[in-house]
Amino acid sequence: MPRQVDHDERRRQLTEALLRIASTRGLQAVSMREIAAEAGVSLRVVQYYFTNKLALLESGFTELGARMDRRVKQRAGAAAGELTPRGVFAAVLGAILPFDEQSKLDSMAWTAYYTAALTDPALAAVGLTLPNALEDFLTVRLTAAQQAGDVASDRDPRTEVATLLALANGLTASVLGRQRSHEAAVAIIDYHLDRLFGPAATRRPPPD
Amino acid sequence: MPRQVDHDERRRQLTEALLRIASTRGLQAVSMREIAAEAGVSLRVVQYYFTNKLALLESGFTELGARMDRRVKQRAGAAAGELTPRGVFAAVLGAILPFDEQSKLDSMAWTAYYTAALTDPALAAVGLTLPNALEDFLTVRLTAAQQAGDVASDRDPRTEVATLLALANGLTASVLGRQRSHEAAVAIIDYHLDRLFGPAATRRPPPD
DNA sequence: ACTGTTAGGATACGACTGTATCCATTCGAA
DNA sequence: TTCGAATGGATACAGTCGTATCCTAACAGT
Secondary structure, eight states: SOOOOHHHHHHHHHHHHHHHHHHHHHHGOOHHHHHHHTTTTTTHHHHHHOOOOHHHHHHHHHHHHHHHHHHHHHHHHHHHTTBBBBHHHHHHHHHHHOOSSHHHHHHHHHHHHHHHHHHHHHHHHSSSSTTHHHHHHHHHHHHHHHHHHOOOOOOOOOHHHHHHHHHHHHHHHHHHHSSOOOHHHHHHHHHHHHHHSSSOOOOOOOOO | OOOOOOHHHHHHHHHHHHHHHHHHHHHGGGGHHHHHHHSSSOOHHHHHOOSSHHHHHHHHHHHHHHHHHHHHHHHHHHHHHHHOOHHHHHHHHHHHHHOSHHHHHHHHHHHHHHHHHHOOOOHHHHHOOHHHEEEEEHHHHHHHHTTTTTSSSTHHHHHHHHHHHHHHHHHHHHTTTTSSSSSHHHHHHHHHHHHHHOOOBOOOOOOO
């Protein structure tokens, strides 16, 4: 088994082991040896495929960001063609909230990383730079919806989008802390979207 | 200096040293020896006044909650008599957002604690149980404002309050992560309050 | 078949962790 | 004045941490 190992695959396995630990026992429970045990390999292997613990942590952060991005793009992409603007927002925001076991675990890990990045410049460099893309995307969408007459003209699209994203983050934190159920969080988002778009149906009515 | 020491005062000093470390270098940087160094005492003293590290961490969590509570009560109390309902909400939500250096440090520590509590049952028992009081308080206020005609009748006070608190939490996270300035966060809150109460002035007009 | 690189097992190092113990003060009460 | 509790300095212990080193296989290219 020695020669010719797929390094990327190996690193992926180790990164997933890391995220499994981080999401269930927290980032402070992540150690080289724990990752090795979780992945079923020896400590040397972890050392071999990642030069540093920092490189390992960065890999986990990046993977987490990629997962979030994938989830949002997937939902938004599937919804873009057939739904109303409101449906697109519901899909994207619903993808941010933890909606199943895996996304809840990922949100846990993400929260742990985000918090660690607040006091660790090395992690901040990796993770606190990217999240403007989603805000821009939604702002473009909302502006278009407003020009199409689906949203009242006195709304400020940029502020509305910022509000929705911050709200989704706040709700995510409360869901993770078991202060609110997933359904309650979705209900709050829906309530807010009702006021933004008007209490319309989710699906666009078929053209007559 | 030996005999007759004020234990509560000692514990307060040590707790503050702990929070200073947690808010600037993160909760994982908090160790018995670091606290001792920060407080300018020996390791033994830390051991003497706190049986456990857990007891120490719990003390920090509790103190943090007390500080938040104090801040909110102070602002809300000062505002209750002379401001409009909207002014009360602005005051309370403004007290949740980090508005100066100290409250920003406290928010940092709080975030670290909250995240740690998500994966540490011992901390969860201390900190993830209390925060309903503020929600109830604000809901009562908003319901009253609605009955007085200051808020449109089709709003649901409980949902509106939940939204505002989750929004404030989400905005706090973004401010701590330097993705938004404090002023930008306040502007978003104000924008939201404008829609809830109508774009009225902050101060209640004098009775004629 | 030989050789050098790749892949990992085994182990060790120094630093740091929470906790425990031993001991010397110092003061209040008797 | 004596004694015992309160206070805290000094040190030790057993783990765990990230990292480094040593060494042995196994394969690819020659």
